[in-house]
Amino acid sequence: MKVEIWSDVMCPFCYIGKRRFEEALEQFEHKDQVEIEWKSFQLNPDMKTDPNINISQYLADVKGWTLEYAQQMNNHVTQMAAEVGLTYDFDRSVVANSFKAHRFSHLAKKHGLGDKAEEALFKAYFTDGLNIDDTNTLVNLGTGIGLDVAEIKQVLESDTYADDVKHDIAEAQQLGIRGVPFFVMNNKYGVSGAQAVPVFQETIQKSFAEWQQENSKPALTIIEGESCGPDGDCA
Known part of the structure; x- marks a missing residue:
């Protein structure tokens, strides 16, 4: 069964949602029959990359908030992330357009490394304070998950x-x-x-049951007659 996940690298709830979905899937007895495909989505396609400011300052400027309020909002999300074992550091997060990162993800998906690419990008953005619009950063992330340096550069420079x-x-x-x-x-x-883990669990189970029913082979009612078998016996 296929699960498609639309996500943006700079979305804090996407990383949290990834962890909660993973927890639900880990407890599912047929998890080996679930295929995950990541899909691109841009929350702010017009965002200009600016390594000189962090995301809290950007939100304050764009939304007309005070810096203190923007930091409070991000602190709340940081606490949510911590509940699923993630470490967010918004003071280090670099304001960056995510389009190049999405192209990088598609390259990784071509090689069956889509999930590893998403994990690496999320960690780079939310935890490590790396510029996910920077080619060198993406090259390093790509080699870390097993992609070829030359192919990464060829993709990102086109x-x-x-x-x-x-x-x-x-x-x-x-x-x-x-x-x-x-x-x-x-x-x-x-x-x-x-969503909460139980919501994912319930939907996974319901979806899989229907998928299994749709893809099960129909049972045949066999009327026996003279025939030959693979061992050469005919009767």
């Missing part, structure tokens, strides 16, 4: 996978997805947001 990113975003619009994370299971059920 517009390769740009259309794939745009296609994911267009598909999200067609499905009516307005925010992320957004999980689509078996192309039937959508889960919006970083």
Whole structure:
């Protein structure tokens, strides 16, 4: 069964949602039959990369908040992240456009490393304070998960996978997805947001049961007659 996850690297709830979904999936007895595909979504496609300011200052400037209020909001999310074992450091988070990071993710997905790429990007942005719009940063992240240096550079120095990113975003619009994370299971059920683990568990189980029923081979009623078997015996 396929689970598609629309996400943006700079979305704090996407990383939290990833952990909660993973916890639910880990407890699912048929987890080895679940295929996960990450899809691109941009919360702020017009964002200009600026390594000189952190995300708290950016939010204060853009939304007209005080810096203190922006920090309070981020502190609240940091506490939520800690509850699922994540360490957020918004004071170090670099304001960066995520389009290049999404192209990087598509390269990783081509090699079956999509989930590892998302994990590396989230950690780089929220924990390590790295610029996810920087080619050298993405090269280092890519080699860390097993991608080839030359291929990473070739992709990032061109517009390769740009259309794939745009296609994911267009598909999200067609499905009516307005925010992320957004999980689509078996192309039937959508889960919006970083829901509690039981919500993911229930939806995974329901989706899988239907998927299993849809893909099970029909039982045949056999009318016996003269036939030959693979061992050469005919009767």
